[in-house]
Amino acid sequence: MRKLRIIAGLVVAGLAAAGLAACSASGDAGGKVTVNWWTWDDRQAAAYKLCIPGFEKQNPDITVKISQYNVDDYFTKLTAGFVAGTAPDAFQNSVPLLGAYAGQKQIMPLDDLIKKTHYDLGQFSVGVDSWKYLDGKQYGIPLDWAGAAIYFNEDMITAAGYTDDDIQNMTWNPDDGGTFDKIVAHLTIDKNGVRGDEPGFDKNNVKTYGIGTLAAADFNGQTSWNPFVSTLGWRLGGDKKAWPTELPYGDPRLIKTLDYIKGLGDRGLMPKYGQFTVSAAEQMGAGSVAMAQDGTWTATSITKVPGIKVGIARTVKGPEGRSMISNSNANNIFVGTKHVDETWKWVSYMGSLACQTTAGKTATFLPSIAQALQSTVDAQKAEGIDLSTFVQALNDKELYPAPPTVNGQELTDTIQPEFEAFFNGEKDDSIFPQMQKQTQQILAKK
């Protein structure tokens, strides 16, 4: 038995050594240091590759290797890399995971490097504060920002008697829905050609809905209900901009907003939760919806849907103006990197006006640096896509950053089914105060 144990031990050790050797994180290729960088977005991987020549010219002794893994596997692969010590030197990360990675000391604070190299965090218009951990240190350099926009079918708008300006300036409130409600109702057409605001409208047989569904179950409602409720002054973190102790789902302003949105589905003006299984771009392409509120990151693909002309509008203007939550992904550095200085050079180069302008021109992301964002807008204008509303949103300070939280995944897993149950009619709005209590428990966990 003892012999067997020794044999088993040797085999395991051999396998582990072979595994480690096979996926070594970074190496020195011919005197050059290789910096590995990961992203989950194939389009951003291609965009940032455009920055490599400029960087390697400045740093001839460093080679950059960009790898992309699908978002479904990305974080599992990253975690396996942390455990095995083979994680990339630097990688793109999302705010909800800052708590887990910084809390378990897998990413390094960057304050010393920032100070040593006089790196200017002030150049970013948005996203810096989202990457400060509970210890007050900066763990991420913002890469981009993302919010919501309303995309609309130009022909359907014109046929309904509206102009682009009407859509750009839609007002909203939770009581009568403002001009947004009137426009959505008028854009909705049933199978018999009757509009949603005309007598005889058949809400059970709708051909074109005024707006794609706003009933989404993610815990911050980034591209669905958030740009509505935020215009009432509601914020996801309550009074706290970072590391909230509860999420105020029990707030009457949120409950009223969600009741209004669910009501749009019940009135037949918006597809119900789970009714459509294809993306907003496909729904617009098929003529199933006249407008759709979706992420800013879909702007370049949704405007290229063949056969229709798609316009981009700002989110609705509510009682307290326009407002929406924005999420900024950032670059983190793995504590296990063997080349801290070289990795920092790449990370700080990615967070420079030069790289953000070069990579940002593809509009696969919206740069956090205002000047680079303007370059993105100019470059896209030449291609016939008008992204100027995004600059307005940034300049008019309509964005409020998503607060970083602890236990982000547990929040998602707990809150999502509750939202689903509300939107599909299994539960009523009495669940929201209870959800708020659940968030208190999850956010209090160490």
Added chain:
Amino acid sequence: MTLPNAAPAALPAATAARSRRGRRPVNAAAPSHRGDARLAWVLITPSVIGFLVFAVYPTLRGIYFSFTDYHLLSAPTWIGFDNFVELIHDGTFWASLAVTVYFVVIAVALTLVIAIVTAAVLHRVTRSTVVRGLIILPFLISGVVAATVWSWMLDAQLGIVNSVIHAFGGQGIQFLTARQWAIPSIALIHVWKNMGYTSIILFAGLQTIPPSIYEAGRIDGASETSMFFRLTLPLLRPILALVVVLNVIGAFQVFDIVSVATRPPGGPANATNVLQMYIYKKGFGQFDFGYASTMSLALFAMLIIITFVQMRLLRASESDNA
């Protein structure tokens, strides 16, 4: 005092050891087999190593983790029975267990009924190996592929099944996105995939029944149906027991179909949040490996108890043939 007591106690043990040796097959010690032990060890060593490394060690480590607070990226901390206390008070765990049991009941019952009928028809009507091959085909397809294809076919908006329903004037069904339909739909995919394998095992069992029994039955004037219930089923009991146990364990472990066919996985509103999915989310989503291990241990214990009870109830080791 010690010696007189110790001596008798040692005796039965020695006797037992001798008697165990005595039960060894006679030819094992025969000259032609001498020296085989070493070769035998060499031959089974790869399997033994695999079993120790990939089954015994992870199981023991999993049991240890279930008593710890372990978040993967930092060392586990011993917390005694805290995870088990949390388990008892975790409403989502019990809801997941209920969802799993609901799935197991539908999946196993349907698989068995369809597989028995298929096996009986194969046995009595055709001996064609082509037909047998066709029946086992879905089992050979990966669970992920089966789930993907079925999720397309059952899609509420674009699926062919709903197109057919619409063509006949019916209202579309949200197979995978409505609570009342989600588990039955997942169970149907599971049945489609596993029915063939179960049928073939049952078919093999049927072939062990001597044809003379059916001849005798026919001479006594029994109909096919009554022979099925009075001869086939009782004689098939040991195989049926095996099939039931395997199917129940397999159904309890359902994960791939749920993970691929439901969006978000386990949805809508946790309607398909089966136990394995919940364990996966806790472990690989939230990195709470301590608590995930506790739930795995609970599932392990449940499966052992269920299997034991099934074996007893079905008297699996004996058939009515005796």
